[in-house]
Amino acid sequence: MPRPKRNEQFDPSEVCIVHVVQRCVRRAFLAGVDKQSGKDYSFRKEWIRRRLEALASVFAVDVLSYAMMSNHMHQILRNRPDVCAAWSDEEVAIRWLRVFPGRRLEEHxxxxxxxxxKTLVRNKERIAEIRTRLSDISWFMRALAEPIARMANKQDECTGRFWEGRFKAQRIVDEAGLLACSxxxxLNPVRAAMVDSPEEAPHTSAYDRVKARRGEKLASAAFDLKTIPTDEAGQKLRNTPVNQLQEERKKKRRNPTGRKILRDAWLSPLTMDSGKLSSEPEVHNEGVRSSDKGFLQIAWxxxxxxxRWTAGQTSENLKDDVPASLRAILTRVGIDLSMWRDLVWNWKKHFGKSVCIGRPESMKEHAETTGRHHYRGQASVAACFQ
Incomplete structure (x- = not known):
């Protein structure tokens, strides 16, 4: 069965949740310790995390979970056209120009x-197009991948691809699939034997969330959503040496707003607010993410x-039963308790070749909306669900 078109998997005009995977070319460890040269490129994981954080502040896309590995990256993203619709034309223009400034006289x-x-706002057709792009996961991934590739190629003094190709996308269609995928x-670093427990795995959403609960903060990478007066910009260009402008630009890039935020403030909240209607956009107004809407009906x-319990279920330390205190979580979403460990630890066996994630009946329902009878792997995952 051929890979479906992007517009069959997700639509910028409707809210949907997608698991995306982007791999380095030839699966080389271009963001880890290179086995051939012995060079350590692990610092590039922070490049990617900061770029992801910056984009979360301007796109109408929520980052639910993420993990940066040595040769690939995972994100679970939720596009938010409802949030984007609440932004004014001026806000849309500022956000777009922050990410895609184009060729401008003020390039320094x-x-x-x-x-x-003002010039962009006057072009209503262009603004309508940009508004759609700001809630498009494909444009979000483009804005994430391209700058990282350019930075790495410049550092390595080479040309060519950094990423393998277009990202892999899997539509998540229900809460059971979302919980398991999250x-x-x-747990990707734990499964790869890079660390023993999730609290030891930096550059993952779990690490950020647990550190934030302990009060850890970081310099915000969020874009500054304020414009510069045109006259002021002109005077600065005329009266300031180019090398000084470039140095100021580099300094501001490290912390554009001058703020420090909790380590997970740019991520979508994990727990959904039971007092909110599901249709409420819950627009975020502090400039570090698009919305304040959670994504799971479960407390942190x-x-x-x-x-942590699942992380401990290695082949050497396998326990038969899910603790009683955790059973209700899995039972409520319809996951078979005896299959939970296998579902998460052997994810590729169950969902590795599927373009959709969820309970079999949810997968079938979504397949029918795209003109298909079923999705690949739909029958094989039935054993994991009640």
Whole structure:
């Protein structure tokens, strides 16, 4: 069965959740310790994390979970056209110009001016197109992957591909699939035997969330969503040496807003607010993420307990039963207790070749909306669900 088109998997005009995987070319360890040269490129994981954090501040896309590995990266993303619809034309223009400034006279300043924003706002057709792109997962991934590739190639003094090709996308169609996929993503470093437990795995969403609970903060990578007065920008360009402008630009890139935030503030909240209607956009107004909407009907403490227990289920330390305190979580979403460990630890066996993630009946229902009878792997995952 051929890989489905992107517009069959997700639509920028409707809210949907997608698991995306982007691999380095030839699966080389271009963000880890290279086996051939012995060079350590692990610092590039922080490049990717910061770029991901920056994009979360301007796109109408929620980052639910992520994991940066040595030769690939995982994200679970939720596009939010409902949030994007609430932004004014001026906000849309500023956000777009932050990510895609284009060719501008103020290239050394590289900051949108009031005149840049007004010019773009006057083009209503262009603004409508940009509004759609800001809630498009494909454009989000493009804005994430391309700058990282350019930075790595410049550092390595080479040309060519850094990423293998277009990212792999899997539509997540129900809460059972979302819970299992979130655990799988957060436990990637544990499954790869890089660490023994999730709290030891930096560059994962689980690590950020647990450190934030302990009060750890970091310099925010969020874009500054303020414009510069056109006159002020002109005076600065005329009166400031180019090398000084470039140095100021580099300094501001490290912390554009000058703020420190909790380590997980840019991520989507894990727990859904039971007092909110599911249709409410819950627009975020502090400039570090698109919305304040959670994605699981589970408290962080319960998620963390289940994550840690699952991380301990290695082949050398395999326990037969899920603890009684955690059984209700899995039973509520319809996951077979006896298959939970196998579902998460052997994820590729169950969902590795599928373009959809969820309970078999949910997968079938979504397949029918795209003109298919079923998805690959739909029958084989039935044993994992009640």
């Amino acid at each position: 300043l590289a900051e949108p001016t009031e005149n840049d924003v 655990m799988y993503v957060d 403490q319960d998620y963390w307990a289940l994550l």
